[in-house]
Amino acid sequence: MRIALAGLGHVGAATLRLLQANAELLAERGQMMKVVAVSARDKGKKRDCDVSGIDWVDDVLDLAKRDDVDIVVEVVGGASGIALELARAALKNGKHFVTANKALIAAHGVELAQMAETHKVQLSFEASVCGAVPVLKMLREGLAANRISSIRGILNGTCNYILTRMESEGADFATILADAQKLGYAEADPSDDIDGIDTANKLAILAAVVFGRAPDLGAIFVEGIRAITLQDLRAASAKGGRIKLLGIATRNEAGEVTQRVQPVFVPLTEAVANVGGVFNALEISGDFSGETLIQGRGAGDPTASAIVADLVDIARGNRGYAFGVPAEKLV
Numbered sequence: 001m002r003i004a005l006a007g008l009g010h011v012g013a014a015t016l017r018l019l020q021a022n023a024e025l026l027a028e029r030g031q032m033m034k035v036v037a038v039s040a041r042d043k044g045k046k047r048d049c050d051v052s053g054i055d056w057v058d059d060v061l062d063l064a065k066r067d068d069v070d071i072v073v074e075v076v077g078g079a080s081g082i083a084l085e086l087a088r089a090a091l092k093n094g095k096h097f098v099t100a101n102k103a104l105i106a107a108h109g110v111e112l113a114q115m116a117e118t119h120k121v122q123l124s125f126e127a128s129v130c131g132a133v134p135v136l137k138m139l140r141e142g143l144a145a146n147r148i149s150s151i152r153g154i155l156n157g158t159c160n161y162i163l164t165r166m167e168s169e170g171a172d173f174a175t176i177l178a179d180a181q182k183l184g185y186a187e188a189d190p191s192d193d194i195d196g197i198d199t200a201n202k203l204a205i206l207a208a209v210v211f212g213r214a215p216d217l218g219a220i221f222v223e224g225i226r227a228i229t230l231q232d233l234r235a236a237s238a239k240g241g242r243i244k245l246l247g248i249a250t251r252n253e254a255g256e257v258t259q260r261v262q263p264v265f266v267p268l269t270e271a272v273a274n275v276g277g278v279f280n281a282l283e284i285s286g287d288f289s290g291e292t293l294i295q296g297r298g299a300g301d302p303t304a305s306a307i308v309a310d311l312v313d314i315a316r317g318n319r320g321y322a323f324g325v326p327a328e329k330l331v
């Protein structure tokens with residue numbers, strides 16, 4: 001499989017390192033995978049990966065036009081702009097498209113899934129939710145037999161890290177946020193994370209796969225963790241629990257779906273309360289499976305694991321509808 005990699009930042013560099021480090025293993029498990037072209041903004045930038053011997057392409061959109069590319073991997077970011085243009089161009093030109101971009105999929109996932117079906121290629125975005133944790137695969141495949149009544153999860157590692165450290169160190173929100181930014185666990189502009197927008201994007205994608213609904217950010221009530229104080233955490237602790245930022249989607253007997261992102265009191269007796277630091281977790285209630293909990297690392301280098309798992313699936317010929325059902329069925 002010949003791969004073009006758009007974006008060589010944190011996730012892009014980790015993806016290239018993984019493909020190079022585990023090349024033999026990946027060839028045994030799927031097919032030989034070769035990155036033939038890369039693109040980013042600044043060719044001269046020092047990178048955390050080795051691009052020698054790989055074609056550098058100045059205009060990222062040119063990656064989608066190359067005859068020697070089977071799969072385009074997008075790790076640039078953004079709900080629209082260059083990421084959307086690249087996705088449309090790649091799918092239209094008959095290339096498989098793999099992305100870690102939750103904002104793109106939450107906003108344009110249905111259109112892109114339709115394009116993938118029309119052009120008979122794969123659209124995959126496992127890395128967009130919960131990093132290395134294979135939540136979409138589990139929902140689409142492992143739990144496919146179930147009618148799912150609810151999902152709830154810790155979907156943003158930055159918020160979980162901040163809340164965990166506030167509690168364990170008895171420090172206030174602003175102090176821990178500033179330190180998290182210094183350590184690289186929070187962005188310079190942290191609003192997408194701490195205001196719950198990142199969690200909402202991921203919840204919209206999960207809800208689409210679970211309930212067969214088109215991702216709809218407007219349908220999600222969103223409240224972040226900016227207003228959470230040390231006093232709130234102490235009060236939760238006194239009552240035998242913790243405050244976690246959760247993404248929750250439920251379907252009632254009448255088939256109505258409710259989606260919300262908000263800080264929630266979780267008793268310590270529930271496993272989700274004990275998922276700390278940068279870890280992500282998702283709890284799923286299925287009618288025959290009962291409760292299932294999956295957890296792991298939700299960001300950074302582990303994200304590359306999910307991207308490459310999507311590549312292995314494509315290499316093996318394991319293809320399927322991006323959201324688990326045909327795009328026209330997403331209402």
Ligand SMILES: NC(=O)c1ccc[n+]([C@@H]2O[C@H](COP(=O)([O-])OP(=O)(O)OC[C@H]3O[C@@H](n4cnc5c(N)ncnc54)[C@H](OP(=O)(O)O)[C@@H]3O)[C@@H](O)[C@H]2O)c1
Pocket residue numbers: 006007008009010011012039040041042043045060074075076077078082100101102103127128131298299300301303
């Ligand atoms: N970081 C995480 O932990 C994580 C986890 C899960 C999903 N994701 C998703 O993965 C994607 C990438 O995240 P990241 O953290 O790797 O971002 P990042 O470190 O900011 O990297 C972005 C890359 O895109 C390149 N780029 C930006 N604008 C471009 C343009 N107009 N044309 C060509 N290249 C352009 C940048 O080029 P330069 O390097 O030259 O500036 C950089 O290499 C995002 O969608 C994000 O939501 C990230």
